Amino acid sequence: MVDLSSLTDAQLKSQLLHYGVKAGPIVGSTRALYERKLQRLMAHSSQFKFNGTSDAAKYSDSEEDEGEEEEEEEEDEEESGSEQLGPESVSRTETSATARTVGLYSQSKDLIYPQCFSPALRQGKKRGSLESSRSSSQSFSITELVEEIENRLSPQSKPAATERCSQMPKEKRVLWDLQQLNKNTMTNTSLYLTPQCLPHQKQTTTIKPACEPVTDILTELFPDTVTTPTGITATKRRSIKGAAGRPVQFKYLETPLSPATLERREIQHRLVPLWVQIVVFLLLAALLYLIYVSIEDPLENPFSVLLDSLSDEPALAPSSQDVSTSEVAA
Amino acid sequence: MSSTSQKHKEFVAEPMGEKSVMALAGIGEVLGKRLEEKGFDKAYVVLGQFLVLKKDEELFRDWLKDTCGANAKQQGDCYSCLREWCDSFL
Numbered sequence: 001m002v003d004l005s006s007l008t009d010a011q012l013k014s015q016l017l018h019y020g021v022k023a024g025p026i027v028g029s030t031r032a033l034y035e036r037k038l039q040r041l042m043a044h045s046s047q048f049k050f051n052g053t054s055d056a057a058k059y060s061d062s063e064e065d066e067g068e069e070e071e072e073e074e075e076d077e078e079e080s081g082s083e084q085l086g087p088e089s090v091s092r093t094e095t096s097a098t099a100r101t102v103g104l105y106s107q108s109k110d111l112i113y114p115q116c117f118s119p120a121l122r123q124g125k126k127r128g129s130l131e132s133s134r135s136s137s138q139s140f141s142i143t144e145l146v147e148e149i150e151n152r153l154s155p156q157s158k159p160a161a162t163e164r165c166s167q168m169p170k171e172k173r174v175l176w177d178l179q180q181l182n183k184n185t186m187t188n189t190s191l192y193l194t195p196q197c198l199p200h201q202k203q204t205t206t207i208k209p210a211c212e213p214v215t216d217i218l219t220e221l222f223p224d225t226v227t228t229p230t231g232i233t234a235t236k237r238r239s240i241k242g243a244a245g246r247p248v249q250f251k252y253l254e255t256p257l258s259p260a261t262l263e264r265r266e267i268q269h270r271l272v273p274l275w276v277q278i279v280v281f282l283l284l285a286a287l288l289y290l291i292y293v294s295i296e297d298p299l300e301n302p303f304s305v306l307l308d309s310l311s312d313e314p315a316l317a318p319s320s321q322d323v324s325t326s327e328v329a330a
Numbered sequence: 331m332s333s334t335s336q337k338h339k340e341f342v343a344e345p346m347g348e349k350s351v352m353a354l355a356g357i358g359e360v361l362g363k364r365l366e367e368k369g370f371d372k373a374y375v376v377l378g379q380f381l382v383l384k385k386d387e388e389l390f391r392d393w394l395k396d397t398c399g400a401n402a403k404q405q406g407d408c409y410s411c412l413r414e415w416c417d418s419f420l
Contacts, residue, residue: 024384032396033389 004035012038019045338407341373342414349373356400356407364398380412
């Protein structure tokens with residue numbers, strides 16, 4: 001672990017941000033607290049990392065740490081401490097159960113596999129223990145196992161042969177598989193592992209299979225992840241970065257038909273052709289002109305009437321005045 | 331903390347002014363002395379620490395435990411007292 005006291009304030013802050021904590025000002029009076037918090041977060045995250053398939057020793061180790069911390073934190077509340085320990089110990093037994101089945105491999109190889117490995121590992125171990133007497137010198141690797149399954153499923157492999165194999169009794173089958181494959185790869189019998197075989201396997205689970213560390217790291221890191229009919233996908237869990245790479249590839253395929261161009265095309269489909277537009281425009285223009293022409297004549301009439309009435313009025317008014325003056329005069 | 335203490339109510343009721351650190355809920359004679367030794371003689375100094383920790387409960391509790399060895403209840407009292415004071419006066 002990094003020595004936290006050697007970090008600068010900014011580094012400490014960014015580290016905390018990395019764990020999703022928005023730290024306040026890191027000053028003399030707060031720095032120690034943030035350091036402690038970061039340490040706790042680090043311990044927590046590493047515990048999560050090992051939680052799945054790591055061996056029991058590591059898990060119990062981290063649990064002890066947790067216990068101490070709990071004691072520190074809750075000096076006065078021992079009851080809450082015991083409460084906290086309760087579920088933890090339960091989960092410990094759960095994981096240690098898997099660790100017992102898986103652990104033999106991971107311990108001996110000093111490798112930590114992600115959780116998705118565990119079913120395959122379990123089967124691999126059972127199979128390994130079966131064969132350990134026969135082929136103790138063989139090394140075991142998940143990727144090779146996957147490749148093996150793929151090979152078997154590829155059209156080159158003889159279907160008749162696999163059928164024959166599945167019909168063979170188990171002991172012979174294993175031997176046959178051993179003959180079929182090259183010496184570096186372990187045979188894959190997981191395809192043929194049926195519930196009938198299980199009792200036999202359980203007897204031998206205590207045998208620790210001899211295995212050598214996996215040498216082929218490249219294939220380990222980049223397995224061809226084609227789904228198998230067994231439903232067991234022995235793929236190494238990728239980091240977020242690796243996962244983010246996939247959509248990029250997808251994007252490259254899409255570039256000629258980017259969303260914008262697609263949209264444009266759709267719009268173009270919907271648009272009426274240019275000549276239709278021109279025709280419509282001309283028609284409208286003609287129509288408007290006709291309306292204008294037809295309106296021009298009747299326009300004159302109302303105005304002329306109005307003008308007539310206006311010109312009439314002054315003629316009328318003096319006559320009435322004349323009448324009134326004539327009346328006055330009378 | 332089902333019910334708030336008298337001390338809590340008194341503290342939250344008014345601006346803290348120049349109140350001593352012992353006016354804070356959860357901080358008694360002993361813890362107050364320890365805090366004063368460390369330079370936290372006034373309630374507002376503790377408030378400053380509380381604020382610089384961004385009112386984070388976990389961190390403040392941690393700090394209080396470190397500084398004066400307050401137990402969980404005292405930590406909680408002091409924290410909620412300061413938080414409520416901030417809610418009404420900040």
